[in-house]
Amino acid sequence: MRSFRPWPLLLSALPCSPFIGVLLAQPRETAWTPEKTLSSIRIDGAYNVRLAAAEPLVRDPVEMCWDAEGACYVADMIDYPLGGPDGVPLSRVQRLIDTDGDGAFDRAATFADKLDHVQGLLPHEGGLIATTRTQVLFLKDTDGDGVADVRRPLIAGFNPSFSQLQVASPRWGPDGEVYFNNGLDSKQIYPVAGDGSEGAKTDIARTNLRWNPETGALHAAAGFGQYGGGFDDWGRHYCSSNRSPVMFAVVPPETLAGTTAPARQPWENIAPHGPASRVFPLQITHTTSDAHSGTNTSACGLGVYRGHLMPELAGEIFVCDPTGQLITRFRRPEAHGGSLTTSRTGNQTEFFRSSDEWCRPVNITTGPDGALYVCDIYRRFIDHARFFPDDFVKSHDMRTGENEGRIWKIVPKGVTPEKPTAAPKDTAGLITWLSHPNAWQRETAQRLLRERATTPEALRSTLDALAESKPPTPLGKLHTLWLHATLSGRAGVTEPLLSLTENAPPELAENIVLIAHRHPAYFGKETRETASRAAMSGGTRARMLALLTTRSTAAEVPSTIRALLAATDDLDDPWFQQAVMVHLAGHTGRFTGDLLAGPFADKAADTRSAFIRDLAAMTAASKDKEDLTVLLASLRTAPGELRWWKAAVLEGLAQGLPKAGVKSLAEFASVPPPGEGDPRAEIPGLLEKAGKIIADASLPDELRIASMPLLSQQPYEAAAPVLKDLVSGRQPAAISRAAFAIVRKHGAKKTAPLLYEILPTANPALRQEIIAMLGNDPGTLPDMLQRMDRGEVPKSLVDAESRWRFLQSKDATIKGLAEKLFERPADDRAGVITAYLPAADVKGDSGRGKELFTQLCSTCHTYQGHGSSVGPDISDVRAKDKRALINDILDPNRMIEARWSAYMVKMKDGRMLSGIIDSDTPAAVVLKMPGGVSETISRADISSMESHDASLMPVGLEGGITVSQMADLLAFLRGETPTK
Template identity: 30%
Template sequence: MYRLLLVPAALLLAFAVAADGQPFPVAGLPKLKPLEPAEAAKAFEARPGFRVDLAAAEPLVRSPVAMDFDENGRLYVAEFPEYNQYASPTPSKARGCVKLLEDTDGDGRFDRATVFAELDSPVAVACWAGGVFVGVVPDLWYLKDTDGDGKADVRRKVLTGFDRDKAGEAMLNSFRWGPDNRFHIATGLAGGNLKPADAPDAKAVLVRRQNIRFDPRTGGFEPTSGGGQHGLTLDDWGDTFVCDNSNPIEFLAYDAKYAARNPYVVAPSPVVDVNAAGRYPQLRRISPPEPWREARTRLRKDKLVPGSDEGGQPFGFFTGATGVTVYRGDAFPPEFRSNIFVGEVANNLVYRARLEPKGLGWSAVRADKDREFLASKDVWFRPVQFANAPDGCLYVVDMYREIIEGAAFLPPQLLALVDVAGGIDRGRVWRVAPDGFARPKPPQLGRATTAELVGLLAHPNGWHRDTAARLLYERQDRTAAPALRAVAEGSAWPVARMHALHALAGLGVLTAGEVVPALGDPDPRVRVHALRLAEGFGLSAGLSNKLQALAADPDPRVRYQLAFTLGAFRGETAETLLTALARRDAADPWVRLAVLCSVGDRGGAVFSRLLRDAGGRGAGTTEVLLALAAQTAAANRPDEVAEVVKGIDALPDAERALARQLVQAFASKLPPAARPRFAGLAAGKTGAILTDLLADAAKTAADEAATPAARAAAIRTLGLGSFADAKALLTAALAVRQPPAVQLAALEVLGRFDSPEVSAVVLAAWPGMSPPTRASAAETLLARAAWVTALLDAVEKGTVRPTDLDPARVQLLQQSADGPTRARAAKLFAGVGLARRAEVVAKYQRALDLPGDAVKGKAVFRETCAACHKLEGVGEAVGPDLASVKNRGSDAVLTNILDPNREVLPQYYSYLLVTDADVTLTGMIAAETANTVTIRKADGTSETVQRVNIASLRSTGLSAMPEGLEDKLGLQTAADLLAYLRSIR
């Protein structure tokens, strides 16, 4: 513990005194010294039965963030000393590099390091063909040593366009070899617009919130499902997991390539949180409080610096989860196989969970109840990544830094207490091994024959299997085919049979003759992979028969994959099987998704098949029918539209309720331009139903005795008709006496109509609107260019005050791509919301000293923050997790509130989306899939747009959290809000 001395004001933050009477600096240098490697090893507490050995340390390595073992057991390490140096007053000139580490005496500790290549900020590395691929934003490089001196003399840029995260925490990372003969690469939160480096004129591929699957032989790539921040892992069967700061274990439930087949599918996010313990599992941290936290708390308690003393205590939940890794080695006891490990860099520990099947996904169940698998008393221990190793153990990449979070997230007075370069010249690689472990002789797979590599596909250590599979793909030795076929047909180990099938595919010699028998493999996981491989073949009679049999497969994961695979085939067989799967498994939302992805332009046919068989519809079939009706309308293919209308017309009167649902779902997605043709087709029952729906909606919308929710629903139905028919009701719904839910529904529906009269309706009601309703009205008016002009006219006339608009929207108007709009906005909103952030932050420091009322602060949160943040079940989890952010201290939180653009993580940028109907939406991307983008607008509402309907989408470079919140927060209100955030446990 420390005690503080009273010192002259000029030295107030300069010195403190430790308990032993020795002074230590508070500003600029760490107060707890880093431990030398031998001492750091003693600071670990591992699960009983395990030990931690040092495999490498400084000066051989410094600031390591990634590593990969080559086929001969040598270790390539990516070093990232540039991390956080942007925030240093005296940035280090140290440059990143990739090092090659070797254990020359075989004692299990690397003793020789060669700088393989110097690079700027390398963050990922993977071995290939005697060299390495290295992630160096914005590029992916291939480096190779051809003259044997240990240094790369081949440097080839392969891909370009990866985006940079200023903090360095969320860029491309985690290159992992998959059973499909591809590297799976996480793009982090930054994502990018990728293209081959040697094709500058090629169209860039957007990979925001998606990962990529990369072919190292051709340089080709394709987007796949993604998410997470830093960390990606595959299990033995290729199931993929990612993590982010607060969500340690997330499962990718489907491959985005399947959703991309049908651009009209509204697909849920593939990222599923499977951590059974949730975000707050009470981690068993054993390290002391960070020195800067303790120093800050002491200074505050003694009133030597402003602010409350809530900080300084270790916290027991995830705020820095990284490097998620499935253990696939053979050195640990069998019960540890397929366990999943996560580094918690902020708590100096390694978390472990067991993967247990749950439905079509997984549940990650905490494995260590009263302790963590590995924890350190050393606050400098930063386990950023892991690797399954040739010796079967789990290796830990320890970046070993004083501070691991983005420095710009700390306010200046806090940065004065730390050294952002602390540990820049240090770093460790640790080996976690079971007690009594005897390290085997390092492998020499580079010298293995092709036959020996085939044999290794059945090795119990996943590293050996992956490396053998990679080398087979590298060598392209087709003489391996007979041995591979023998493994695929006769190996006793299912995972070897799976690898052999993919190896045959990688050599280009896989035939339907190997795939069809594999579809009947006794192991369902092999059948799943055989289905994926079957997508490359035509629908022969033999394959067709197998697919029909699999529609009744006892394993739901096989049927799930079959539903996706059927999208690769045409013809009646595929339609019949998709219908059968919808009847049997539609109760599961993931199977419904797979069916909808695969119907493609056969939506009308599958819709008719399901609709005709009323007695055979199972649970969830109605949801499939509604989705098919909606996506068929959105696609607007005349033959499918006609088939849907015909099907609805043929429904018996006993199913009129279903018919009404189907008409509403269909009409809601039909493009306005297609409505005249639809009116001609729907002269029968379908047209009559639509007429009845609109008549009923008009009656309920006008009925002030009805509940606001019922009226709001009815108003939304009015959007299925014409503006002329709905105008009077929508105008009345905006009257000042109407409930907010009714007003907001009217604004939502008005925004759907492309009529110049809409702006007049909205602006006429503006004076009587409450601030929240005005926020939604502004979003409506800003959606179309003509309405923006009308809004600016109203500002000019004084009907709308400049301060009525959110500062963020004012800023966007002032940055409009349209010159006249930009000029008018600059004049009309001169001085609005443009206070200098540094001055605002300095002014509001007084709020840190005021006593706050947590109860009042909760009300402030509901009104001001809940549209994007969620706490205690209130609000929307769109923005950062405030429960974790608050552990940085109230001063940091206050800075982030008042100066949101000081540093913005990529997922919290504001975007401008323009549809093909010239509608503009502005806000944060709340969700994103291969098919859709969901924009969270400033008024707290969200809108999902199919990618096929997006004309343009660009980042504003600004935080979605607006500047200017001080206009809504007085000093006492800010103090109340901070008190509430501190009260959260």
């Protein structure tokens, strides 16, 4: 269940009808029997695969779960991909029954039908939560006939452009809330109350979400998953999406809000992804993602093994890839600073593989019996029909396989799991289950205890029973603590179970910190100390969470927090650095001064320089004079000597001072004139020292680059001669790039004479940056277009995206010049493509193609190490048919996912920036722009931000490339040998 659209910038569209027969080898036309498919499956390890269910019991299964009675329910997404022919929803939920107890289901009853693309299931209050295309529903049978007579919306407002982008993967978190993958297309959603009234609309885009079943509140959750997600035993949430098999929700997003710390997204890929991901199918089958053959293209259905039947797999992560008929196994994640990391197992093999090209594993989950269950949607075509040309869809039944579907069961060889049993009816039995070795029993017990505590008497009885229990395992303590804290708040807060927080292992320590965050009244006066004690014994991750979830005032930094901040090894981790900045926001100078007086200052590193720079910037922007004084005092260490950290401090001051009303570092150093002993007196000498270091070509490049940001603190008139020399092409490339970053900071209006002077001799990448600079500033754009009109500047330097933007301008002068200089792209894209198809049959010169790639494509893409990583690395397009590549290049907007849309950001200073949103937080966005330039933009500086719902590279590339040049570009992209 994926969107097969990971490459929207250069390779963003799928084949058109003129060459579909060349692109796609026709898959087999008939299905295999379940028995034949079973014989085609290979499993890595001492495990057996058994058939648990097949058609007609299930059709197109995509998700399964078990209720408190041990009954199995399956979501059959029969609508996929485009719905039924008459528009009536076809999806259903089946209840599967094993009458003879042999571990295979032999009967089925339809629990709910006529659902709209049902995709996720989760037990809740005697019924099921079901995710569909436009709503999250609650389904329940109240009259005992086995059919859901309640069908009530819980959350609504979803309207994905197609079903592969919809909300999915509902999972209970240890906090008693339901976590969803938000898909890739959701924007404004709202909860629905029991009486049908709509709650407040919420903008939750580009992030997963969590829903509180008691209050109906919706909140952002870390991650950006599509289909497939789950928790491990310790409440760590993972998700998957296409080319990203394992993404980890590192921190709660709300902990990063309301701070002046630099923006950072709260999740990250912890396994190889994109071109770095590798898959090893038994055979290569053809899909519309052939360009990325051998890598993940449809990573989905992520599941963490959480059972007792196969302890050697505990905590390992399994990810499906239906285009390769396989499931990859990833090792149990290990600590990596404040985050985690994992790697795949198997030597060029997979955990699960099939040679049946219709076999499409899309989901994997741990059952109550400890077995692994695999949902196999079993389809001839798994790519969504929207990614095929209309002619192909009309001539082929894209729903072939809609009457088939299989569920596979993986168990150890020679082992027959016990049949699942119903949950205990009594409180004592459920509390015992909180320490069960299988996750389904633990989660079911926690859920039922919470759901049954609906009266004051039941609530008090449950709380007392939990308080008297003595969980025998750390996992039992985890569930007991979360449940007790949740119910305690409902009861007005009762005595916390402090004894369970003592001597906690690292994973439990993380949860103690998070409980203190989510239930701040639970531990009472002991909250901060309890969280800090747990953090000190919990490793870098627990310490990071403790800092993120608390704040210290300028006057008070508790001793326990000081101990957390003193861990030098932690301070080299970027996640921990972020936590420090969030925790100390508003008074970072005192901490920075102490840090620079210790061993941290002895060792230079890029991450350390960035950390000191950001701390100094926050200090300067805070307007706390006493805090700033402490930081400045550090400059008196080794007077006159420009150490690495002094350069970082000065750069940070220069960035932060304008936010405090001081125009420049030079002004700060001289107004009022520094008196005796004033550390500001050190600044002019350090800046002069930096200038000499930068200009001295005999010094190491690293030292020159570290000093480079200080050049921006000199008046432009004084810095211009040095900058001209540094970007002239006579310097190493790294020096030139660093110098041009300084030019960019001075702005296009001020630097325009220098830009035009160096433009004729600049390398291709620098020329593109110069044109982008001049074109993004409304003060220099008219002059640039007029120079092009006079023939003084080649109009060919303007990329397709900028041409399109100029042609859409609301400024009559800009629009008129653009229409005079650039032709509007033809609306008939099919006609344009047809005109360029002969390039596929011409032998091109890949050497010339490389030059074209540098000129036309490298601002957004990397290929074999060349270019800029704005869009994805396209090194793996070598396998793609040339006709398909022509279509991709000339019609880049045939299908675009929301996450790859180009955004136009209008700044309050008049600049217009366009790019891809790389990170989005309440405080700022990080915009990735052509040329590989990233800019962190405070939301306070944004006038407007609008998605174009189009690729960053719009149509019109034919305006800059001939048919013969297209043949050269194709030769380069296909890796052909250059012509001698």
